[in-house]
Amino acid sequence: MYIVLIKSYSDKPWRSPETYQQIETSLAQKWQVQSIETQEPTELAQFIQSLRNHGNEKIFVFNIAEYLDESRKQGFIPGLLDEWKIPHLGSTAETVLTAMNKAKTKTLLKSMGIPTPQFFIAETVGCDCHAQAEKIGYPLFVKPLNEGGHIGIGDHSIVHNSDQMHTEINNILQTYKEPALVEEYIDDAGMREFSVGILYGEPNLFTPVEIDFDAMPTKTRILSFESAEDDIERIKLIDDLAVKESLIKLTQDTFNAVGAKDYSRVDIRMNTKGYYVLEINVMPGLGPYSFLPDAAESIHGMSYEPLIQRLAACAMRRHHLIE
Numbered sequence: 001m002y003i004v005l006i007k008s009y010s011d012k013p014w015r016s017p018e019t020y021q022q023i024e025t026s027l028a029q030k031w032q033v034q035s036i037e038t039q040e041p042t043e044l045a046q047f048i049q050s051l052r053n054h055g056n057e058k059i060f061v062f063n064i065a066e067y068l069d070e071s072r073k074q075g076f077i078p079g080l081l082d083e084w085k086i087p088h089l090g091s092t093a094e095t096v097l098t099a100m101n102k103a104k105t106k107t108l109l110k111s112m113g114i115p116t117p118q119f120f121i122a123e124t125v126g127c128d129c130h131a132q133a134e135k136i137g138y139p140l141f142v143k144p145l146n147e148g149g150h151i152g153i154g155d156h157s158i159v160h161n162s163d164q165m166h167t168e169i170n171n172i173l174q175t176y177k178e179p180a181l182v183e184e185y186i187d188d189a190g191m192r193e194f195s196v197g198i199l200y201g202e203p204n205l206f207t208p209v210e211i212d213f214d215a216m217p218t219k220t221r222i223l224s225f226e227s228a229e230d231d232i233e234r235i236k237l238i239d240d241l242a243v244k245e246s247l248i249k250l251t252q253d254t255f256n257a258v259g260a261k262d263y264s265r266v267d268i269r270m271n272t273k274g275y276y277v278l279e280i281n282v283m284p285g286l287g288p289y290s291f292l293p294d295a296a297e298s299i300h301g302m303s304y305e306p307l308i309q310r311l312a313a314c315a316m317r318r319h320h321l322i323e
């Protein structure tokens with residue numbers, strides 16, 4: 001039995017050499033680990049094949065990245081592994097692709113009665129979307145359709161009129177070469193934001209935390225690219241049992257709706273009217289200081305190494321690789 005760890009570095013702290021080193025150390029305490037650092041699908045295929053040729057039939061891939069080459073978004077790892085029928089950590093390629101497209105996810109959630117902000121997609125410069133914007137009502141929140149890591153998000157994302165909306169849509173189209181998602185802006189006196197990790201197992205474990213905007217020196221109560229870059233994002237535990245229960249149910253429902261596997265993190269905002277699922281991250285940051293590991297330690301007393309080991313063990317059990 002071998003675990004193959006694919007090291008796909010990026011400039012994100014949760015895909016740094018240090019993070020991969022800590023993951024490797026955690027896995028190596030329990031299993032035999034073989035690591036590979038490559039940006040080439042053929043090299044990855046040969047690596048796995050050579051392990052098999054040496055009589056290692058049972059192979060599990062521990063992967064936490066979308067791409068072999070993160071900077072050029074090439075070598076879609078879940079797609080390669082699914083195609084080669086190799087058991088791996090996390091969701092199938094189909095689910096990863098759904099979750100990467102926020103509108104696709106939201107359409108699915110809506111069809112299942114899971115609340116999410118009203119929205120429309122703007123695909124062209126100067127799009128004729130006046131009526132759709134008026135129907136939802138300003139202010140609106142404009143963000144790139146397919147990014148993560150708060151890319152393209154800042155105070156400029158909140159638009160108060162048609163001119164501002166078009167400027168923001170055009171910026172996104174030009175900068176990211178992808179459509180813009182225009183959403184109802186969730187923010188009133190009762191606004192709170194949460195991030196809820198889910199770890200598959202028996203039972204599933206949840207790590208609901210609240211974004212502590214009061215502890216963040218920002219003008220606007222959103223998580224922006226700047227707040228991530230400046231490392232000023234703070235979380236706090238939630239005392240209210242009813243709120244926690246609602247968040248856990250929404251998270252489980254969202255996880256099931258997209259058919260996610262092993263682990264995810266669901267971002268949820270609320271206002272005086274209710275809860276809204278913003279998105280599901282099916283490959284959330286697993287760096288030692290990312291929201292999910294941080295919350296797992298505070299809520300369940302589960303430190304980094306046991307967390308990584310539990311993730312691997314539950315996923316391998318799901319694939320019938322271990323008892």
Ligand SMILES: Nc1ncnc2c1ncn2[C@@H]1O[C@H](COP(=O)(O)OP(=O)(O)OP(=O)(O)O)[C@@H](O)[C@H]1O
Pocket residue numbers: 117141143147148149150151153183184185186187193221222223224267269278279281
């Ligand atoms: N409709 C909205 N109303 C209010 N705030 C929003 C809305 N959509 C996004 N935000 C704010 O922007 C932040 C980032 O948005 P979102 O989670 O959709 O993007 P992301 O870049 O994919 O995030 P992640 O880094 O978690 O992958 C949210 O955490 C929230 O603070």
Ligand SMILES: [Mg+2]
Pocket residue numbers: 267278279
């Ligand atoms: Mg998010």
